[in-house]
Amino acid sequence: MKIRTILCLLPLLLLSFAPLSAQTTNTYLAGTLSGSAPSGTYPVGKFNVIWDDDRKQLQVFHQDRPEKSVFETVAGQPFVLAADGEGTFEEVRGLFFISDERRFTCAEQKIRGIEDYGNAVSIFGDLGCDHNMYDLAFNLTFFDMDEHSLYFEINVGGANRVFFTYASPSDEHIVGFGTQFSFFDFKGKRLPIWVSEQGIGRGAQPITAGANATARAGGTWYTTYAPIPHYITSNMQSLMLNNHEYAIFDMTQPDRIQVEVWASVEAQRVVSGYIFHGDTPAELISQYTALTGRMRPLPDWILEGAVVGMQGGTARVREVYAQLQAYDVPIVAFWLQDWVGQRTTSFGKQLWWNWELDIDRYPDWDGLVRDFADANIRMMVYISPFLADVSDKPNVRTNYYRQAEELGYLVKDMYGQVYNTQNTDFSAALVDLTNPEAWEWYKGVIIQEVINRGAMGWMADFGEALPYDALLWNGETGETMHNRYPELWAQFNRELIEAVGLGDDAVFFMRAGYRESPRYSTLFWLGDQLVDWDEHDGIKTAVTGLLTSGLSGYVFNHSDIGGYTTITNRLRNYHRSEELLLRWMELNAFTTVFRTHEGNLPDDNVQFYTNEATLSHFARFANVYRAWGFYRRAHWSPKPL
Numbered sequence: 001m002k003i004r005t006i007l008c009l010l011p012l013l014l015l016s017f018a019p020l021s022a023q024t025t026n027t028y029l030a031g032t033l034s035g036s037a038p039s040g041t042y043p044v045g046k047f048n049v050i051w052d053d054d055r056k057q058l059q060v061f062h063q064d065r066p067e068k069s070v071f072e073t074v075a076g077q078p079f080v081l082a083a084d085g086e087g088t089f090e091e092v093r094g095l096f097f098i099s100d101e102r103r104f105t106c107a108e109q110k111i112r113g114i115e116d117y118g119n120a121v122s123i124f125g126d127l128g129c130d131h132n133m134y135d136l137a138f139n140l141t142f143f144d145m146d147e148h149s150l151y152f153e154i155n156v157g158g159a160n161r162v163f164f165t166y167a168s169p170s171d172e173h174i175v176g177f178g179t180q181f182s183f184f185d186f187k188g189k190r191l192p193i194w195v196s197e198q199g200i201g202r203g204a205q206p207i208t209a210g211a212n213a214t215a216r217a218g219g220t221w222y223t224t225y226a227p228i229p230h231y232i233t234s235n236m237q238s239l240m241l242n243n244h245e246y247a248i249f250d251m252t253q254p255d256r257i258q259v260e261v262w263a264s265v266e267a268q269r270v271v272s273g274y275i276f277h278g279d280t281p282a283e284l285i286s287q288y289t290a291l292t293g294r295m296r297p298l299p300d301w302i303l304e305g306a307v308v309g310m311q312g313g314t315a316r317v318r319e320v321y322a323q324l325q326a327y328d329v330p331i332v333a334f335w336l337q338d339w340v341g342q343r344t345t346s347f348g349k350q351l352w353w354n355w356e357l358d359i360d361r362y363p364d365w366d367g368l369v370r371d372f373a374d375a376n377i378r379m380m381v382y383i384s385p386f387l388a389d390v391s392d393k394p395n396v397r398t399n400y401y402r403q404a405e406e407l408g409y410l411v412k413d414m415y416g417q418v419y420n421t422q423n424t425d426f427s428a429a430l431v432d433l434t435n436p437e438a439w440e441w442y443k444g445v446i447i448q449e450v451i452n453r454g455a456m457g458w459m460a461d462f463g464e465a466l467p468y469d470a471l472l473w474n475g476e477t478g479e480t481m482h483n484r485y486p487e488l489w490a491q492f493n494r495e496l497i498e499a500v501g502l503g504d505d506a507v508f509f510m511r512a513g514y515r516e517s518p519r520y521s522t523l524f525w526l527g528d529q530l531v532d533w534d535e536h537d538g539i540k541t542a543v544t545g546l547l548t549s550g551l552s553g554y555v556f557n558h559s560d561i562g563g564y565t566t567i568t569n570r571l572r573n574y575h576r577s578e579e580l581l582l583r584w585m586e587l588n589a590f591t592t593v594f595r596t597h598e599g600n601l602p603d604d605n606v607q608f609y610t611n612e613a614t615l616s617h618f619a620r621f622a623n624v625y626r627a628w629g630f631y632r633r634a635h636w637s638p639k640p641l
Helices: 011-016 207-215 281-292 314-326 365-374 400-407 436-451 485-499 539-551 578-588 612-627 629-635
Strands: 032-035 040-044 047-052 057-062 065-072 080-092 095-106 108-116 120-128 136-146 149-156 161-167 174-178 190-193 227-233 238-241 247-250 256-261 270-276 306-310 331-336 342-345 348-351 378-383 427-430 455-460 507-510 523-525
Touching: 040 108, 040 120, 040 136, 047 136, 065 161, 065 270, 080 120, 080 136, 080 149, 149 161, 149 281, 174 539, 190 227, 227 247, 227 281, 238 281, 270 281, 306 314, 306 612, 314 331, 314 365, 314 612, 331 455, 365 378, 378 436, 400 427, 400 436, 436 455, 436 485, 455 485, 485 507, 539 578, 578 612, 612 629
Parallel strands: 032 108, 306 331, 331 378, 378 455, 455 507, 507 523
Antiparallel strands: 040 047, 047 057, 057 065, 080 095, 080 161, 108 120, 120 136, 136 149, 149 270, 161 256, 174 227, 190 247, 227 238, 238 270, 247 256, 342 348
């Protein structure tokens, strides 16, 4: 599930490698503003767009609050600039190393006029460029969207980098941006928006240096599975980008924000988004989710106790189940990710990515499902959009990778070949979810192998690793589809449960996501935290991630109890301690879902079933979690934000 690489490194190497940034590009683009247009107030729906030619400033007010701007540019400073660049995206096991070489910049904004269309207003002009380039035309248009949302569009011809700059006071706090692990307030930060692996360590040492030295897998403070181009400020201003391309929010300047979008040909080089009006954070979140889609309340059953995540086969599961019964643990589901069989790789214990039951590992599966159902316990499993060639698996019945390859249903590279990506000791390919036939075929596979086998939920893993240079069935590339793919993966899973009449009862949980993922997903989880206490990748990041993601509509989210990423290394081991496990149980008793995970090296971690102390603590806080079910239901009615 994580970046799968062994971190066996000599101490000398660990000490000599500095952490690598996962994404680098150019810095803030400054420029000049000249020209003129008549000063005036232009009503656009419930908003007033005001141009002050003396101050060279654009402001937007809501008509219900004429004293409070919802958006304004910096007086006398340019607000639309452009550049042309050639970006490089290097993908390493789900992390992306991004750089940009600018061929020219257009940093001289010249205002030529304003056009009032009644339900829209457009300010237009030219952008002067260096390198003897001709001027480029630009226009910024505001459209009436609804009572509390104003849509904007920026058009610049002849350049593939668009910069949108506007005011942000030095004392303003900026929060949101989806699932962010390291910071809650982003004022002063430069934040890329690109779905990726979170990394191993993300700045914690020596683990990050080791992961970078062996596999460039350390990540950094901004690498995350679910970044969202949306924020809310302490001044009750809020903005959302509509683009799926790579973007950067530069908040390093004390008085402004600059948004850089790598505008693609597929999107007609248009940058668009929404400005929201609201007097409270709840109102602003509500306006945002009204456009992007809201999560539906979870079914009651999952609020009644623990989702027991474990592995080991039928006999081992029954053994642990008996232990939990002896401690009166309220159980709502067993989540058995190794239902497809388990392989040992350099990273630990991983799965066979071929979504059919391993009948040798789980004999009498039907009896296990039936016994759980009699006790009102659901069965949950694991799937992903990846398929791996399992020709070397002893008891395989159907090799779905080979089947998908023959049907042409896997993502291709630019040469029309199947795009296999390396995981650890094996490679895999993504199902092309832009292909309607592949969609229906894969849906049939999951219904037959998962739902018809009695599963009432699953981890819908991955979704973040579509290569930038992939070519999809719909003709688009990873440039526009990379951030879109996790939304399609969420939509696919939602359609699955709706197709079999389980839309209100089944639960799937995801880590990768983008703006519209909450419209479809039933539940999120934060991904693969380190089994540690630190603020970079450990338990503290679980708290930060829950807070930031909730502000961008990920209202049902949770973390693995105890964390996931476990490392055995001669310099330092990262093994889950009993103390960490107990404290994480206490934390998750007050979150959305109470679910365990053994981690990638289960034998090196303390587990909920390890001893009397862990079992009794698990029982106690599973009951604490259940006791707060009434509170969760009350706050999810009539619907979440």
